Amino acid sequence: MKIGMLPLLVCSGALAITATAQGQGNSQTEYLDAQKNPPMLGIHWARGFEPNPRAAEEAKEAKPARPSRSPNMTYHGGVIMPTSNTQAIFWGTSWGSYSGDKITGMDSWYKGFSNSNYAKTNTEYTGSNGQVGPVSNYGGHTIDTSASTGGGNTSTILSEVCKVVKSPDPTGNGYYAVYTDTPRGNAGYCAWHSFGTCGGIRVQFAYFFKLDGDAGCNPNDTSGQHSQGLAAIANVSGHELSEAMTDPASPGAWYDSQGAENGDKCAWTFGAPLVTFSNGTQWKIQGEWSNAAYTAGTGYANSSGQKGCLSGK
Numbered sequence: 125m126k127i128g129m130l131p132l133l134v135c136s137g138a139l140a141i142t143a144t145a146q147g148q149g150n151s152q153t154e155y156l157d158a159q160k161n162p163p164m165l166g167i168h169w170a171r172g173f174e175p176n177p178r179a180a181e182e183a184k185e186a187k188p189a190r191p192s193r194s195p196n197m198t199y200h201g202g203v204i205m206p207t208s209n210t211q212a213i214f215w216g217t218s219w220g221s222y223s224g225d226k227i228t229g230m231d232s233w234y235k236g237f238s239n240s241n242y243a244k245t246n247t248e249y250t251g252s253n254g255q256v257g258p259v260s261n262y263g264g265h266t267i268d269t270s271a272s273t274g275g276g277n278t279s280t281i282l283s284e285v286c287k288v289v290k291s292p293d294p295t296g297n298g299y300y301a302v303y304t305d306t307p308r309g310n311a312g313y314c315a316w317h318s319f320g321t322c323g324g325i326r327v328q329f330a331y332f333f334k335l336d337g338d339a340g341c342n343p344n345d346t347s348g349q350h351s352q353g354l355a356a357i358a359n360v361s362g363h364e365l366s367e368a369m370t371d372p373a374s375p376g377a378w379y380d381s382q383g384a385e386n387g388d389k390c391a392w393t394f395g396a397p398l399v400t401f402s403n404g405t406q407w408k409i410q411g412e413w414s415n416a417a418y419t420a421g422t423g424y425a426n427s428s429g430q431k432g433c434l435s436g437k
């Protein structure tokens with residue numbers, strides 16, 4: 125069953141997504157033990173495909189009136205990523221002869237993410253293993269010109285990561301971003317992140333469709349600094365890496381009462397026309413939710429009008 129056909133799935137509702145996506149049972153231990161189909165976390169829904177978990181929740185809890193809740197995220201007991209050691213994987217036959225700006229552009233993106241004010245929007249969050257830090261070490265990219273598949277299947281992408289990454293970061297802070305040349309088609313999402321193991325080592329990984337000419341996943345960067353396809357994967361890359369750092373595993377770390385992670389809560393809203401990274405590169409990139417900013421009233425509004433988003437502009 126395709127995730128994109130299920131409009132009521134919550135984004136980080138790892139349990140619900142896993143159970144439904146894989147058509148298996150719904151217990152947390154079941155998929156943790158299996159590890160064959162890791163949960164699809166932090167789906168970055170395309171414009172117009174965003175689920176409405178609130179409606180489902182209200183229907184479920186319609187009987188007793190609930191007091192209104194803070195939109196802030198709460199901590200769920202798990203680990204965070206104190207740092208991230210990133211690599212990009214460009215997967216698909218067309219990357220072999222690719223001459224555009226996406227590969228060089230994403231190399232710059234990952235280098236510049238480290239210590240950027242944008243990365244620092246994640247650093248207020250702590251977990252059982254410490255605090256999210258601003259440092260990210262980019263290990264470069266690999267091109268795999270075999271045919272890409274599997275956007276709807278986390279285990280396929282995990283297999284690709286384990287195939288390409290011969291020595292995953294043994295600290296478990298490896299994050300492997302898989303950029304395919306597969307168009308989104310009818311899928312309701314632009315990207316997602318998940319986790320698993322390669323040879324017993326915990327890895328974070330993320331999946332990205334080819335978003336060229338895809339209005340549903342386009343941040344509409346008009347700066348002229350990047351191709352549209354690069355601007356689109358750069359925007360969703362910020363969403364996924366931020367979510368991986370603040371909610372990388374199961375049990376989860378930071379998400380709200382509806383299962384939304386910090387990227388989800390600010391998806392498709394932008395605090396500035398361009399955000400400057402630490403290496404001077406500039407990106408039109410969505411902000412990330414900050415509990416502190418919401419509480420202080422210093423963020424910009426998300427699509428629900430809640431002022432908790434920061435882009436580190």
Ligand SMILES: [Zn+2]
Pocket residue numbers: 135165166167168169363367385387388
């Ligand atoms: Zn997300």
